[in-house]
Structures are given as structure tokens and as C-alpha cells.
Amino acid sequence: MPERKPTVLLDGLLFAEGPRWHEGRLWFSDMHAHEVVAVDLQGNRETIVAVPNWPSGLGFLPDGRLLVVSMTDLKLMRLDPDGLALHADLSALATGHCNDMVTDAQGRSYVGNFGFDMLGGADQRDADLILVTPDGPSSGMARVAASGLAFPNGAVITPDGRTLIVAETYAKRLSAFDVAADGSLSNRRLWANVDGLPDGICLDAEGCVWFAVPRPPGRFVRVAEGGEVKEQIFADDRNGFACMLGGPDRRTLFLLEAFSGRLHQIKGPGNARIRAVQVEVEGVGWP
Numbered sequence: 001m002p003e004r005k006p007t008v009l010l011d012g013l014l015f016a017e018g019p020r021w022h023e024g025r026l027w028f029s030d031m032h033a034h035e036v037v038a039v040d041l042q043g044n045r046e047t048i049v050a051v052p053n054w055p056s057g058l059g060f061l062p063d064g065r066l067l068v069v070s071m072t073d074l075k076l077m078r079l080d081p082d083g084l085a086l087h088a089d090l091s092a093l094a095t096g097h098c099n100d101m102v103t104d105a106q107g108r109s110y111v112g113n114f115g116f117d118m119l120g121g122a123d124q125r126d127a128d129l130i131l132v133t134p135d136g137p138s139s140g141m142a143r144v145a146a147s148g149l150a151f152p153n154g155a156v157i158t159p160d161g162r163t164l165i166v167a168e169t170y171a172k173r174l175s176a177f178d179v180a181a182d183g184s185l186s187n188r189r190l191w192a193n194v195d196g197l198p199d200g201i202c203l204d205a206e207g208c209v210w211f212a213v214p215r216p217p218g219r220f221v222r223v224a225e226g227g228e229v230k231e232q233i234f235a236d237d238r239n240g241f242a243c244m245l246g247g248p249d250r251r252t253l254f255l256l257e258a259f260s261g262r263l264h265q266i267k268g269p270g271n272a273r274i275r276a277v278q279v280e281v282e283g284v285g286w287p
Contacts, residue, residue, distance in 0.1 A: 002231065004231075006277035007275060007276060009026075009039065009041070009274045012270055013258075013270075013271065013272035013273060014266055014268070015033075015241075015260075015271060015272050016029070016031075016241070016242070016256045016272045016273075016274055017029045017056050017057075017256065017261075018055070018068075018200070018242065019058075019242050019246075019254050019274075020244060021244055021246025021250065021283070021287075022038075022060055023064075025039060026039050026040075026244065026246055026254050028058070029055035029056055029057075029058060031054050031055060031071070031261075032263055034050055034051055035048070035049065036048040036051060036066065041252070041276075048066065048079070049066070049083075049084055051068055051070055051084070052070075053070045053071060054071035055070065056068075056069040057069040058101075059101060059102065059103025060103060061107040062105065062106065065078055065079055066078070069099065069101055071099060073091070074089070074094045075087075075088070075091070075098075076101075076140065076142075087134075088132045088140040089142070090130055092142075093128060093143075093144055094113040094127075094128075095113065095116065096114025096115045096116050096117060096118060096127060097118070098112070098113045099114065100152075100154050100155065100199075100242075102155040102286055102287050103287065104161060104286050106134075107133075107134040108183045109132040110130070110131055110145060110155055110166075110185075111130045111131075111132060112152035112155065113128070113130070114127060114151060115127025115128075115151060124151075124170060126149055127150075127151060128145075128147045128149070128152075129146040129147075129149055129155075130145065131145035133182075145177075145183070145185045146177060150169065150170040151168060151170040152166050153166070153167040153168070153199055154166070154212075154242065156203040156285055156287065157285050157286040158207075158284075159284045162179055163176055164177045164179050165191050165201070165203070167198035167199065168198075169198055169199060170197065172193060172195070172196065172198070173190060173191070173193050173194060174192045174194060174209060175189065175190060175191055176189050176190075192209070192223050192224070192225060194211065196213035196215065196219070196221070198211040199211065199212045199214045199240070199241050199242060200212045200243055202243055202283055202287070203284055203285045204222075204282060204283055204284060205281050205283070208223060208225075208230055210222050210243050211243070212242050212256065213239070213240050214240060214241050215239060216239065218234070218235035218238050218240040218257060219232050219233060219234045220232065220233045220234075220243050220253070220255055233255065238258055241256050241257065241258055242256040243256065244256075245279070245282065247276075249282055250282040250283040251278055251279055251282045251283075252277070253277050253278075254275070254276050255277065256272070256274055257272065257273055258271050259271050
């Protein structure tokens with residue numbers, strides 16, 4: 001395996017999640033700072049919008065408007081020209097905090113949730129993956145796309161729009177679904193069993209998935225369908241929570257790392273950082 005030497009792009013963060021490459025910058029949620037941030041390849045950052053109830057997964061509608069998961073109030077929000085607006089209320093469908101998501105070329109978003117009160121110490125329960133379609137002129141329509149997932153987390157959609165892959169964190173696996181013309185999911189199948197708890201993921205042009213491992217040893221793993229490990233990058237003294245392929249040629253792998261994702265364990269800015277490293281195979285699909 002090649003030896004990669006990531007460099008720090010941005011430090012001084014509380015907890016970075018949901019990275020997306022969009023219009024020449026890396027967009028991400030600094031969850032416990034309650035804001036969505038964009039950073040360029042020189043490390044220049046801009047706060048895009050404040051999200052009071054823990055921002056997480058990000059996506060973009062075909063017209064470029066930002067979508068952001070608002071975790072604790074179980075909503076998908078949309079950044080309109082005049083400010084943040086409700087895109088879809090997920091409270092009737094989500095059984096735990098909402099978290100990561102992927103948005104496709106049609107503006108359809110697949111949103112995961114914990115499935116149970118993880119932070120409150122409840123017993124683990126499976127969760128539904130929620131599909132939000134931009135059916136209305138100003139808001140989305142939500143329905144369950146798939147049930148019985150063990151903490152649906154990071155997700156990707158292949159370039160042809162026909163396959164969705166989602167990390168089932170507590171099952172230590174990646175699962176795949178066929179995507180129908182209306183966004184419905186079917187033909188659930190095992191894509192790969194993995195070593196560690198897969199969190200945020202991204203997809204490359206050879207059909208491999210990079211996934212972050214949030215428990216020691218923190219690392220980022222490139223795996224092929226079926227489970228063969230192609231490469232690993234370790235997070236040194238931190239844990240891996242999410243990753244994204246971006247840059248001008250989509251060969252820059254962004255690594256979102258933190259000492260902890262739990263608010264009571266975070267001592268302040270510097271808990272999280274973003275590093276970047278060049279890889280051979282470019283990113284494809286969504287996000």
C-alpha cells in the first residue's frame with residue numbers, strides 16, 4: 001500500500017462532519033459550533049450559515065441551494081436567498097437524531113438517523129432511511145425509502161444514479177440498493193463487511209469506497225465491493241469521522257478527524273481538524 005502524508009488544511013474546529021466538494025471549496029458542518037463552513041484549498045474559510053440544532057449532512061439542489069440536516073429537531077433545512085427555511089420535517093419518520101445524507105442530481109435526499117436515543121443511553125434499535133423528494137415549489141416531501149438499517153450513516157450514489165451505498169455503522173457493513181426512477185430503493189444487498197464502524201463515506205472511479213473509522217485506531221479505509229481492503233490512512237492521535245474526494249480533479253482526499261464527537265468530551269476549538277492528501281483515483285457520483 002502507498003504511504004500517504006496528509007497535511008493539515010484547517011484546524012481549530014469543534015467537530016467537523018458531512019464534507020461536500022462544491023464550486024471549488026470543501027463545505028462541511030462544524031456541528032458543535034452550530035455552523036456550516038466552506039474552505040478553499042489554501043485554508044481560507046467562510047461561515048455560510050448558522051444552524052442552531054446541530055448541522056450534519058449536506059447536499060445541494062439542482063439550482064445550487066444548500067440543504068443541511070438539522071439533527072436534534074429532526075428537520076432538513078434549505079438555504080434560500082433570504083435565509084434558512086424548512087425543506088422537510090422528518091419528525092414523524094425519524095426515531096433518533098438525524099445525521100448524514102446524500103443528495104442526488106435530481107435533488108432527492110436520502111437522510112439517515114440514529115434510530116434510538118444514543119446520547120441518552122437507550123438500547124440500540126434499527127432505523128429507517130428517509131427519502132425527501134423536492135416535489136413542492138418550496139419544500140420537500142418525505143417518505144421511508146428503506147427500513148431495518150443498523151444506524152444508517154454516510155451514503156453515496158453511483159455516477160449512473162442507479163445504485164445507492166450506505167454505511168450501516170453498528171452492523172460494520174456497507175449495504176447497496178437499486179435506485180428506481182422515482183427514487184425508491186429495492187434489492188437490498190451486502191456490498192461489503194468491514195473492519196471497524198464505518199461512518200462518512202465517498203466513492204471513487206474504480207468503484208471503491210473510502211470510509212472513516214471513528215473509534216481507535218482512527219483511520220480511513222479504501223475498500224472494494226466484497227470487502228477487499230485496498231488502502232488505509234491513519235488519523236494519528238485522533239479518530240476518523242468523514243471523508244470526501246474533491247479538488248479540481250477530485251483526487252484530493254479530505255480527512256475529517258477529531259479527538260471526540262461527544263459534546264461533553266470536547267474541550268474547545270482544536271478538537272477537530274481537516275487534513276488533505278492526494279490519491280490516484282478520482283471521486284465520482286454523489287456527493
